[in-house]
Amino acid sequence: MNWKKLLFNWRVLLLTIFIIGSIASLLTYGLTFGLDISGGTAITVKLEHPVDQNTMEQVKVSLEKRLNQLGVKDIKVEPWGDQYIIVKVAGVTEEEARSVKETIERQGVFYAEFEGVIFATGEDIVQVFPIQIEPKGTYYEWSVPFRISKQAAEKFAQLAKDKAGYPVDMFLDPPVNSLFVVPQEGYNLMITDFKGEAPDAMPLTERIKKAFNIDTIAYTNQSIDEIVNLAKDKKLVVLVSVDKNLRDQLEAKGITVRYFEPQQGEDLKSLITRALGLYGPYSLGSGLAQGIPQTDVRITGTAPNQYIAQQEAQVIAVVLSSGSLPVKVYVEGSQYISPELGENFKRQVLIAGIAALIVVGLVIWFHYRKLRIAIPVTFTSLSEVIIILGIAALIKWNLDLPSIAGIIAAIGTGVDQQIVITDELLGRSKREKIVKRSSILKRMGRAFFVILASATTTVVAMSFLFKFFVGGLRGFAFTTILGVIIGISITRPAYAEIAKFLIGEKR
Template identity: 65%
Template structure:
């Protein structure tokens, strides 16, 4: 008996189970589980495109927005299209208005990305093929390497030839085809060499945006709403920048599209211009890019007074380049906090339900076989599977939501069925000589595991379809179901078979 027990404990399947159990318990001890928005709470935002779009464009909006939010480090994000104009965004673990407003700002700032030189747009977000990790040097200079398309590189090489030090501008959602009404000091700054990098002879920023985006800039000199409306003829919108706000109501009364931009406290003219235009740069053109030869691998460089500022500047450029381009502008039209109170109640109820389910499995299996040597290992194995799944979820920071928990339950239910298949095969064999009995056990286990692997393969195939082709909550259900099935067939099911053989005297 001792020899059989020792052989069981040294069995590699049992050792593997023990190692995974120990690892899961250790992981859960140092890394608590994180939960999705329907359990931990969060914020739901409803964004609307400026005009209805087709399904392909909407999918591009969803993919680009998901990428932008993920790049900024937000966790447990779901972005789903609702019709041809509405996008629903849910972000878990957000509890303050400040956090929600930051997310809102990110969503609304995600517009069309342009690369412009000498008043010519040579590339957009779709031309950015790759963005490398930014680097910060000891002298607080930074660089962000990236690759542009061949067509953009060829166009830029032709434009930049011989223009060392000229400004290269990047814009995120500039006010294309608009009239900008600005204070006189802002007008003069835009029409100066302030934004010319190292080339005073280059066209001013005002000239560049006029040529590239058809943006007309006028200085406010007490013009009336009618006069401004006359200047805006043929424009898509009017942008009022730090001028009397009463002009807005007058212009909107003429059925004109108006955007009012106040100056933030302490904001300089330079900062105001950068914010209104969505301007990144200008960046000085290096000599290596002015020889007239196309270069797809380029980089943006800059310097900062300290490392923290350098990190912020480099991270901002990296994020903008990485986010790609949206074909339409998004505006957040609704925002709602989801209370975690119901989720806290659910976690308690789920714990009680889990304990009740294990007890039910224990009793049902016992009444079926009338043998505690079968009932206890079956229920214990189900409990071990839950621990390993939760440990893995904690390890990879998987946020558990209601569908994910449903997936765990589905995987456990499948596991109990498979353990009963193993048990029935063990109990169905004849009891003859030791050699024939061992041969019979091997054959019966082969039959049992054939059924188990076939069942697991069909489940994984079905869940993989949900994982790849569906979005939102279905992905959580599919992931945890696949994870539970894999843990079962690779770890717990083989270990249970060894334990059952030992307890039923078939070893």
């Protein structure tokens, strides 16, 4: 076989076509990187209880709808089993990541309440209008205007007639049927404040008891047994700025607990409203106290700067417009990686990849002491990397660190298989002396039988990971399978032809 015949061999031509096509794909589409390289946030979401496939799909679609309305790019919502969902958002800032988390945590259950009577729910929301933000001195006020149904407006008009100044409460995801535990100071605030401009209005503690069956107690170092007894027949216990040990003791008793502690700069009153999911209370204007139905209402709030005001208002608007989730969800954990750190990962991965190819070439050279073996092996490994990356760019596969580890694993397997082919061609004995044992075709047949058996077991094992797992394991499995398939169908046959020319006919 001469050089011209080798270059026009169909296996070598196939390899050349795939290399050229992969380079074109990389130049046209570029690579898409995962969170651990490009930066972003990964959030683990737990459903309240295991669900069937249809319900899981409803939750997935609802979350996708909400998050897409935030205007954040590269969102992936991946169900994991029957009770978990992994939400991945690439290329976001820390503030955007916080908005994504808050949006997920909102169940989207809306209630409007007046003097303990619920007059509107999420089903009564007809339309949500664009958010509004206005500067107010040293802070910004945001508002989310929306329209409620005529029936809800008429019910509110009857309740509010001649009660100007009374508080109107709006809730998103209140802790229905719960025990609300606050410090004595917080309990006093709930009794005396939250009344709008009407001193004789019903205290907040009574309003939430009547509307949502929320019992409020002041924590004064009661024993754990007393708390457990008070929480009997309740769905959960909400602890607001009290001893953390109480949370651990209640959870040890099998009681569901939500714990809230103040964030930076947050006072106790603001913490209570956050724990209740309360917006307001809003003092009822005299115009609304005339018994005339008004369908246009709004939720308002304040923020220290325009950006935070925009984020908070957008979350509320998205939740109101998308409606409630079919099952309650809780954020189990989250991980944020800054884009700057991701850029460092890219450089490190590139350096590691180049170093690995160089080391492979050196090891092969030291083993055989022949450049005509070391160079083709190194070139074949490089071509496999190019083809894998080209296909990944074409299908927009997110390359994360486990995916890159899968590429390295596939290349390592490929080098092993090329050594098998080389040794069969050399016909080495145990003493490393060249011995002609059989024809080249027979030796190649033995080599490819070993290669095919090894590739089959690898693909079967990785297919299990790809099918039943998500996240890093799935990415590792995908690139490993892709690398093995490319190896046995494209690069390994081409290398065999090149090796036969360089070794088989040169001995």
